[in-house]
Amino acid sequence: MNLEEIERIYAEARRQGIVFNYIWGGEPLIRADIDRVMLASKRNGLITLLNTNAYFLPEWLSELADTMDILVVSIDYPSDYHDELRKCKGLYKRALEGIERTKSKYPKTKVIINTIMARYNYDKIEEVVVLARDLGASIFLSPMETNGRHSSPELLSKAILTDEEVSQACVKLVELKMRGYPINNSVSYFKTFIDGKTPFSCHYPQVVLTVNADGQVPNCLDMARPLGNLRHTHIKDICNSAFYRKNYLPHIRNCCRCNNSDVVDTSFLWELRPRILWEAIRLGLR
Numbered sequence: 001m002n003l004e005e006i007e008r009i010y011a012e013a014r015r016q017g018i019v020f021n022y023i024w025g026g027e028p029l030i031r032a033d034i035d036r037v038m039l040a041s042k043r044n045g046l047i048t049l050l051n052t053n054a055y056f057l058p059e060w061l062s063e064l065a066d067t068m069d070i071l072v073v074s075i076d077y078p079s080d081y082h083d084e085l086r087k088c089k090g091l092y093k094r095a096l097e098g099i100e101r102t103k104s105k106y107p108k109t110k111v112i113i114n115t116i117m118a119r120y121n122y123d124k125i126e127e128v129v130v131l132a133r134d135l136g137a138s139i140f141l142s143p144m145e146t147n148g149r150h151s152s153p154e155l156l157s158k159a160i161l162t163d164e165e166v167s168q169a170c171v172k173l174v175e176l177k178m179r180g181y182p183i184n185n186s187v188s189y190f191k192t193f194i195d196g197k198t199p200f201s202c203h204y205p206q207v208v209l210t211v212n213a214d215g216q217v218p219n220c221l222d223m224a225r226p227l228g229n230l231r232h233t234h235i236k237d238i239c240n241s242a243f244y245r246k247n248y249l250p251h252i253r254n255c256c257r258c259n260n261s262d263v264v265d266t267s268f269l270w271e272l273r274p275r276i277l278w279e280a281i282r283l284g285l286r
Contacts, residue, residue, distance in 0.1 A: 001215050001231065003033050007040045009211065009230050014044040016235050018209070021046040026213065029056040038067040051114065055091050057098030061105075070110045071102055073137075077120070078127040085120060096135070103136050111137040112184065117169055118144045118159040125169050129181050138182035138283070141173060143193065143259045166193045185261045186279040188268055199256045203270035204263045205249065209235065220258075221251055 001009075010021065021041045028034055029052050041048040050064065051072040073095055076085050082092040102109055113132045117125060125141065132139035143166045144159055161169070170190035177183040177190075192198050210218055215231035217238055227248065228238040238244060258264065268276040 001213065003036055003040070005215065005231055006037055009215075009235070010040050010044040010046060012235050013046065016239075018235075019047060020049065022049045022051065022208075024051040027053055027055075029060055034060065035063045035067070038064055042067040053086065053088070053091060054095035054098040055088060058094060058101060061098060061101055065102070065106045065109065068106075068109055070112060071099075072112045072114050073099055074114050074116075075128065075131070076115060076118075078124055078131045099135050099137060111135070113137050113139040115139060115141045116144050117141055117161060117166070119161055119165075120159060122161060122165055122169065126172065126176065129173070129176055129183060133182055138184050140184045140261050141169075142185075142261045143169075145259050146257075163193075163196050166197075167195055170194050184279075184283050186265050186268065186276050188273065188275060189261055189265050192264055193259075197256075197259075200264060200267055201253045201271075202255045202258070202263065203253065203267040204258075205252055207266050207270055208262075209239070219248065221248065221255065 013021070023034075023038065023041070028037075028050060031037065038048055038050065047069050048067055049070040049072060050068050051074065054073045057071075057073075075092070075095055076082055077092075080092050082095075083089050099111055099113075102111055113128070113135070115121070115125075115128050121128065128141070129139055143161060146160060170193045173183060173185070174187055174190045174194075177185075177187065192200060205220075211230055212218060215229045217227040217230065219225050219227050227244060228241070230238075265276060265279070269280055
């Protein structure tokens with residue numbers, strides 16, 4: 001989408017009562033106008049989060065700092081081996097540089113590390129958590145998605161953890177969280193994966209509207225049939241449509257394929273679970 005289309009969508013988001021804008025990717029910092037995109041978000045009163053691999057963050061930081069409430073940096077491995085995993089030489093060093101510069105120059109900006117747990121970093125999970133603490137950041141960790149919608153079968157076969165390995169990792173992460181490490185996932189989230197994944201009721205689409213780079217609002221039950229395209233229609237028209245209300249939302253509640261903490265903990269939050277509410281408050285105060 002071009003800048004004008006994005007500005008229109010953000011203005012409508014404000015009118016519809018949307019509070020957060022999570023700018024993800026791909027890699028958002030390859031957009032030449034990312035500063036104007038984020039400015040449009042802030043001008044519409046949206047709490048603005050940027051998720052980046054941070055390669056270009058040192059160059060962009062001074063221009064984005066005033067419009068970035070929360071910085072999320074993807075780090076998969078606590079050493080230069082991260083570069084090999086991401087096929088980008090120097091990425092790990094530049095990510096650390098971007099985080100450290102953000103913490104020192106813009107201390108009001110929250111910094112979060114996002115880590116996907118897989119076979120290549122299974123034995124380094126605790127070290128990634130320690131890295132986040134030492135950088136003055138908090139961290140989200142999630143098992144790699146297994147539904148095949150975002151990863152090729154070849155990648156999944158090489159990288160996916162067994163249920164037992166995920167369980168062991170989550171037991172360790174609960175222990176670290178109880179010891180005071182800055183882990184943002186709820187204990188309930190980790191317990192979902194201990195001794196095999198426990199089904200949950202998905203409420204994520206009732207809280208979050210996902211918009212792809214081309215304006216499409218994906219239908220995660222049927223990726224070939226998007227819910228609409230915000231280039232041609234409006235947020236309220238999608239969310240008020242008969243298909244969305246009568247076919248999509250009722251069926252999505254029976255889905256528990258996703259592993260991502262965003263989906264699982266948001267679903268728990270929708271159910272007003274007291275412990276999850278407390279975790280959300282802590283995250284806001286951290």
